[in-house]
Amino acid sequence: MASVTLEKINKVFGRDHIIDDVDLEIGDGEFVVFVGPSGCGKSTLLRLIAGLESITDGDLRIDDTVVNDLPPRERGVGMVFQSYALYPHMSVYENMAFGLKLAKKTKETIDDRVMATARILQLEELLHRKPKALSGGQRQRVAMGRAMAREPRILLFDEPLSNLDASLRVQMRNEIARLHYRLGSTMIYVTHDQVEAMTLADKIVVLNGDHVEQVGSPQELYQRPATKFVAGFIGSPTMNFIPAQLLANDDNGCRVLAAGVGELALPQDARAQPQSAPLSIGVRPEHLRLAEPSGDNRFEIVNVEYLGNEVYVYLDPKAGDTLLIHRSEAPSQWKLGQHVALVPDTQHVHLFDEGGAALDLPAQRQAA
Numbered sequence: 001m002a003s004v005t006l007e008k009i010n011k012v013f014g015r016d017h018i019i020d021d022v023d024l025e026i027g028d029g030e031f032v033v034f035v036g037p038s039g040c041g042k043s044t045l046l047r048l049i050a051g052l053e054s055i056t057d058g059d060l061r062i063d064d065t066v067v068n069d070l071p072p073r074e075r076g077v078g079m080v081f082q083s084y085a086l087y088p089h090m091s092v093y094e095n096m097a098f099g100l101k102l103a104k105k106t107k108e109t110i111d112d113r114v115m116a117t118a119r120i121l122q123l124e125e126l127l128h129r130k131p132k133a134l135s136g137g138q139r140q141r142v143a144m145g146r147a148m149a150r151e152p153r154i155l156l157f158d159e160p161l162s163n164l165d166a167s168l169r170v171q172m173r174n175e176i177a178r179l180h181y182r183l184g185s186t187m188i189y190v191t192h193d194q195v196e197a198m199t200l201a202d203k204i205v206v207l208n209g210d211h212v213e214q215v216g217s218p219q220e221l222y223q224r225p226a227t228k229f230v231a232g233f234i235g236s237p238t239m240n241f242i243p244a245q246l247l248a249n250d251d252n253g254c255r256v257l258a259a260g261v262g263e264l265a266l267p268q269d270a271r272a273q274p275q276s277a278p279l280s281i282g283v284r285p286e287h288l289r290l291a292e293p294s295g296d297n298r299f300e301i302v303n304v305e306y307l308g309n310e311v312y313v314y315l316d317p318k319a320g321d322t323l324l325i326h327r328s329e330a331p332s333q334w335k336l337g338q339h340v341a342l343v344p345d346t347q348h349v350h351l352f353d354e355g356g357a358a359l360d361l362p363a364q365r366q367a368a
């Protein structure tokens with residue numbers, strides 16, 4: 001097992017600066033998930049750790065050793081790709097044995113390791129089959145087995161489940177979580193999938209552009225996003241944002257005027273903001289209550305989605321074109337075409353400055 005440290009890591013492809021001064025600590029045995037929009041460098045970061053790309057600048061450490069110049073096979077990492085990339089002419093057994101053969105392990109060691117891995121991944125019955133005779137989920141397990149058989153200290157996964165259908169994804173997600181629990185090895189996992197990130201991670205790294213936006217536990221990122229970007233990226237359906245203007249600060253927090261909603265007293269500390277600063281409030285769909293319209297607080301319901309256990313009500317935002325969303329447990333009294341007032345739960349409202357940084361709660365009340 002091993003820890004991984006990135007120190008001011010940079011990657012430049014030609015004229016494109018893809019990774020800019022990224023610092024990151026990944027503890028021994030931790031499950032870390034990289035998320036971020038397409039093209040932000042998640043795969044590149046993983047490939048830098050694996051040694052499949054060279055580091056332009058900075059230090060990459062595994063435990064206490066700088067490994068920048070170590071070839072992939074000497075780093076003790078195993079990588080599972082989205083495309084599986086199994087060898088089609090080899091059986092499941094041979095696929096899993098291949099890396100060990102290259103590493104010149106004895107026949108007994110190879111057999112021991114392949115059989116032990118097959119047992120963990122429940123592939124024992126399939127060892128003689130070729131990849132084309134396997135389902136997507138089985139192929140995915142073989143791809144994991146191939147990486148695991150070499151007993152890497154660190155397992156890297158690049159969107160390993162994105163080719164699978166929804167129910168198999170749930171099943172494999174569970175298997176990966178249990179695998180991590182049993183093996184206790186350090187795992188770094190790239191995904192587009194919100195739910196995978198939230199459920200698997202000890203720690204989520206949100207990447208944006210070329211930099212790390214925030215690092216934290218799923219709960220920290222959900223409850224206390226440091227930026228509007230993270231707030232909008234983590235959570236599904238996504239957080240609602242409403243433009244607002246700062247009216248006043250006082251000892252207990254601040255007052256803002258939220259477009260279409262009206263005045264709100266919030267606990268955030270906005271003392272550093274200029275007078276009447278343009279801000280935005282962020283409200284998760286479950287923290288937005290609907291009520292009978294009152295005065296100017298009047299929003300039209302443009303869609304209602306019934307999901308069985310819960311209901312999403314979509315509202316015309318009046319300003320901008322992103323619909324607002326209210327989430328509640330089913331059944332819901334609200335109907336398409338109705339007009340309603342929005343009542344944010346002010347204890348759960350997030351407040352962001354013009355640049356998108358979260359305005360924090362005063363320290364003493366954060367602790368409370």
Ligand SMILES: Nc1ncnc2c1ncn2[C@@H]1O[C@H](COP(=O)(O)OP(=O)(O)OP(=O)(O)O)[C@@H](O)[C@H]1O
Nearest residue numbers: 013014016018036037038039040041042043044045
């Ligand atoms: N070998 C390469 N040469 C030049 N540019 C590259 C190379 N590999 C990646 N890039 C560029 O680096 C950027 C980051 O790519 P990367 O594959 O790491 O993104 P990603 O976050 O994994 O995206 P996705 O979610 O779509 O998989 C992209 O703009 C990509 O075009």
Ligand SMILES: [Mg+2]
Nearest residue numbers: 042043044158
């Ligand atoms: Mg990628």
